[in-house]
Amino acid sequence: MFNALVVEKDEASGETAASVRQLALEDLPEGEVTVAVEYSTLNYKDGLCLGSGGGLVRRYPHVPGIDFAGTVEASDDDRYAPGDKVVLTGWRVGEAYWGGYAQKARVKADWLVPLPDGLDTRSAMAVGTAGFTAMLAVMALEDHGLVPGKGPVLVTGAAGGVGSVATAILGHLGYEVAAVTGRPEQEGYLRELGAARTVAREELAETVKRPLESETWAGCVDAVGGAMLARVLGQMIYGGSVAAVGLAGGTQLPATVIPFLLRGVNLLGIDSVMQPFDNRLRAWRRVARDLPMDRLEAMIRPAVLGDLPALGADILKGQVKGRVVVDVNG
Structure with a gap:
């Protein structure tokens, strides 16, 4: 069992509510790679998905989180092996597909990028x-x-x-x-x-x-x-x-x-959702080289899964500064 922030919808009223729940591995969607998520972030799209969905969420219950970084736990794809550090952004993960607001995620191998040298999973999500x-x-x-x-x-x-x-x-x-x-x-x-x-x-x-x-x-x-x-x-x-x-x-x-x-x-x-793999890798390598980590640290606001419903409402009002880094195990 693992913790996840799950958004559920009352079909009668149309109201949605987000809460931390325990899920099992068999609850995860299909995919070639299972990742032990370490960090995620908060973005404007996440704020929409934590609330009414903004037309982005296809079905409920739903796990938001449009990006995450963590460690491969299991893989049916030769490109990734248990222990590999990976990062995911885009591909409508967290919108049409379950995302990073959970301690486990299962996704397509094509959606992942190996974490470049010079970044750990926390700094990768400070970037996000x-x-x-x-x-x-x-x-x-x-x-x-x-x-x-x-x-x-x-x-x-x-x-x-x-x-x-x-x-x-x-x-x-x-x-x-x-x-x-x-x-x-x-x-x-x-x-x-x-x-x-x-x-x-x-x-x-x-x-x-x-x-x-x-x-x-x-x-x-x-x-x-x-x-x-x-x-x-x-x-x-x-x-x-x-x-x-x-x-x-x-x-x-x-x-x-x-x-x-x-x-x-x-x-x-500039579209970040459907970027091809080679340009994703190029961008992440440039991030590791050209983004000063001391300045990055000044942007970070730490959070845990239980903080996200309130923070999601705040970001929709323009009240969030810098980067919210979510420790999904906190």
Whole structure:
């Protein structure tokens, strides 16, 4: 028997409730690899799945947790053997499939990545899906010509999970990071992560009629979308790129094509869920090399399974800073 955070739904009322329960190995779904989970994290999608499901959960009872790290316990796949350290993000695990909010998980071997040298399971989940997405964004910007010294790099939603890790990575790599936040009290936190300066959210939140403004940003990791993304596109330097990772500000994009046509601006979509294995491995190796662990530690808020229902509600309200690392055995 093992502990798991299980979300159940009352079919009559439609209400859901999450609680820690004991499950047996035979309760786990099919898969080639059984993992003894050590750590998971809390993400916005987890907050949805801990509550009403947000349309993400297919069937109940359900075990959320869109990422986890742990040790292989049993494997029917030659790529993994008992004792191997592994990490999982994406593939709709924790949404359509049972996830990491349990002491055991059983998944497809194709969904796993070997834990790279330089990371343990706790630090891997301090990175988690948010940090993995941040590294994909940085890699995409670099692949499109971003280098230190080209100009300041904007990070929107900088105090959130993706923004925090993006700020730390970019700062460590020598970029001049301008961190956007709507919470002035986070300035010290963001500077500790590596931001050279902060930008008040209000400065970028207003839609302007001009399709182009002064060339300001060499690159941008954008977790907000909406009107802010439209505004930022008009402020990019010639040939600059924006890596879009989120939609905290909405799904609409009230922009024109002028920045793309007159300044050669690139809008790069970043998806972490269905990334192919080779790019996943590349990203995790870059995380191990380029994310300073001391800065990562400053982001961590520890939690256990029983804390998650309340934290899930908090993250949906924008009240969670940095990275929540869940010790599923705590």
